[in-house]
Amino acid sequence: MSKRQFGLIYISSYQARLFIVDLKKLAIIEQLSSVQFVQGGKKFEVYENELPRLTDALIGFKRKIAEYGIDNYKVYGNRQLLDKISARYLADQIKVRTGLEIEWLNGAQIAYYKIIAGMALPQFSELADDEFTYLLSMGSAMLNLTLFKGQHYLSTWNFALGPEEIEEMAAMTRDTPSDPIDIIGDYISRKLVSFKTIEKPTGKSRIIIQHVFGRGEQSLRPQEKARVIDLKQFAGVYSDFREAPDQYLMEKYELDTDSLARMKPTIVLINQLVKIIKPHMMTLTQSSAITGLMIQEAARLKYRPDEYSTIVLTATKNIARRYESGGQHVNLSNKFALHIFDRLAHAGMVDRRDRQLLEIAARLHDIGNFVNFHNHYEHAAYIVGANQIIGLSDWENEMLLSILKHQDITNLNADERETTILLIFSLDASRKQKISKIVVSIKDEKMLIVVTSKRDLTLERWVFEKNVNLAEAVFGMKIAMKQKRGK
16 A cells, blocks of 8 residues: 555544545545543543543544555544543553554644644745734644744744633633623633733734634645634624623534533634734634644655744744843854764764754753753753743653753763763853864764864863763763864
């Protein structure tokens, strides 16, 4: 069977779905869905309560994948409402009962794949360089608002709006004579405080509202379901939700009770954002994180260009800027660390897939100074832990925190190669950019780093010699540094 066919299984607390996809055409060949799961008070309980139905559906999905003769298939699950222990337990149960291995996606990953889906919209390629676009992505636990200038990613804001928040709003509006929409408006306004204080870009802007139709993954091609909505038309929708009874809203907008409870704060949020952003155009689309996952697989197999690698790096630079880190020291540390990494990768001694993780660590290793220079490694890890970087998996986040936390080399494991590369070979210990260039050669189980500098490198040599024994143990070779006089 052609490698261009891909099987994607996506599991949420509402339903499990299978998509058979033609990656070259980016088109869905067939789609299957499980029955909708019975929703409980806490969403994480749904997975456990509905495990028999879930496993039955997954076994059926496996049969369908086998019918197509597809070898390339993946199983993803939405982990936003699950703690890590519950997720591990469920993954084990699914593996035992179906033989399938599930990859759980955290909130930052889901936001990343929604952004990819938004960037694949045909309207996106038509954006002018001076035009700003806000992509509002709705999900089961979080709302993400992403800003682009032209076709370039700038930043993302997250707003918690999951079952807990919905229940809070329902409790507040249940027994009050006040207008429920006004109460919801106050609640949403409180959520938007941080966004309201950010200086908004001036100029022409539009808003794209993603995953808006509830059952929004029916089409991989966003243009098949995307449509422009007149802002006056949206004002009419908002008026309906403000004034009409629930039964009328459910019938007119084809919503069940749960969907209506979620749609009310969403409509209020959109209304408030429209007032803040003042867009000239609003677009609705069904594209979602599932769309992004399909596009990523197509890019991985070279059926389309990978245009999204800059998103994670831009998000990283935003965090560094927020905590006043950057400048020549960070740039030089990043440059040298990546150069050494590339030479080691060429020799087959590190995994090329870890390169991005090393660059993120290099750009963030100094942010702890924003809190205090003393123990700034610990502070850096704390800050990154509280600012989950968009697109990184749980494992990648754990690795990143480990790299940042162990910058003093204390208790460093010998297999933590990214930490070793970043810090033992930082080569800018004085923070004065004394070294202008490095050349790395690896031959006969020896590494020689030739550094070009006309200045005194006593401190740099001392730091290097202090830690080189660990580097030699990690990479299994002798490592030396030699100075070459130059500019």
